[in-house]
Amino acid sequence: MGTINIRHQDHFHEEGFISHSKFLSDEDYAKVLDNVVITCVDICVVNMEGKILLGKRTWYPLPDWFIIGGRMKTGESFNEAASRNIKRELGLNISPDRFERLWEYSMAWAKRAQSPQENGSHTVSIAMLLKLYPHEEMEIKHNEEYESVKWVQVDEIINDLSLHPALNQLAKKVNEKSHHLSEIFWGRAN
Numbered sequence: 001m002g003t004i005n006i007r008h009q010d011h012f013h014e015e016g017f018i019s020h021s022k023f024l025s026d027e028d029y030a031k032v033l034d035n036v037v038i039t040c041v042d043i044c045v046v047n048m049e050g051k052i053l054l055g056k057r058t059w060y061p062l063p064d065w066f067i068i069g070g071r072m073k074t075g076e077s078f079n080e081a082a083s084r085n086i087k088r089e090l091g092l093n094i095s096p097d098r099f100e101r102l103w104e105y106s107m108a109w110a111k112r113a114q115s116p117q118e119n120g121s122h123t124v125s126i127a128m129l130l131k132l133y134p135h136e137e138m139e140i141k142h143n144e145e146y147e148s149v150k151w152v153q154v155d156e157i158i159n160d161l162s163l164h165p166a167l168n169q170l171a172k173k174v175n176e177k178s179h180h181l182s183e184i185f186w187g188r189a190n
Contacts, residue, residue, distance in 0.1 A: 010101065011077030019075035030114050033121045037106075040125040041081035042069030044102055044170055045090075047132050050178060051151035052171060053140075055089070058147050061109035061121060065163060067170065068146075069125065082128040090149075091141040092132075099128040103173045105166055127170055129177065154178075 002015040024032065032038075044067050045053040054065045068089045072081040079096035086092050104126050112121040142149050157163060157171035 011079075013075070013077075017075060019073065021074045026114055030116070030119070033112060033114060034119055037122045037124055039072045040069055040123050041072050041078050041085055042067050042125045042127045043082050043086050043099070043130050044127055044174055045086075045130050045132050046174060047137055047151060048134060049151075051153055052157060052174060053132070053149055054152055054157075054167075055142060055146040055149045058145060059113045060111040060117060061107075061113065061123075062164060066167060067127070069127075072126075078126045078128060081126075082130070086130070089143050089145060091143075092136060092139060094130065094136075099130050102127045102129040102177065103170060105169070107166065125166075127173070129174065 005013045005015065047053070053068065055068055056065055057063050068086060070081075070085040070089065072078070073084070076084070077096065078101060079099045082099040083094055083096040086094050104124065106122070106124050108122045109120045111117045112119065140149065154171045154175050157167055158175065159168075161168070
């Protein structure tokens with residue numbers, strides 16, 4: 001076994017590993033979706049007011065309000081994937097060290113963006129927490145995956161049963177974290 005490097009406390013990278021990841025054709029990717037659980041890294045972006053950023057997605061597997069995120073690439077740590085995903089989806093350059101793991105969840109989707117849509121897909125998502133500063137909020141420019149974005153109070157998300165149940169649970173996790181770590185995370189007592 002080669003030397004093992006630890007990146008971001010939870011990613012172990014053996015010396016000599018080289019990612020051979022490449023863009024797959026739609027046909028090949030459809031076969032992957034039919035046979036493999038895809039790992040995603042989602043980002044629960046929270047502002048200084050304690051609101052969560054939701055994006056109105058424009059395509060499957062969830063054309064509705066949800067948090068920002070996307071697939072993880074081979075060789076990436078959760079933090080590196082979060083940093084890359086937030087750059088792609090919101091146009092923000094955020095250091096991987098600013099993300100904190102919040103929760104993990106699994107979702108089996110009835111539909112997917114790729115053909116055949118009705119085959120669905122299965123994802124495991126690692127939700128990362130990111131505190132965004134006011135000047136960074138002003139720099140948000142969502143990509144074509146989102147119709148729009150909005151800031152929503154944590155309690156509203158917890159209690160809005162029209163939202164995806166994973167969002168309700170994510171908001172509860174944010175609420176728990178802010179209560180337990182309010183001095184450290186928010187810089188003030190709640």
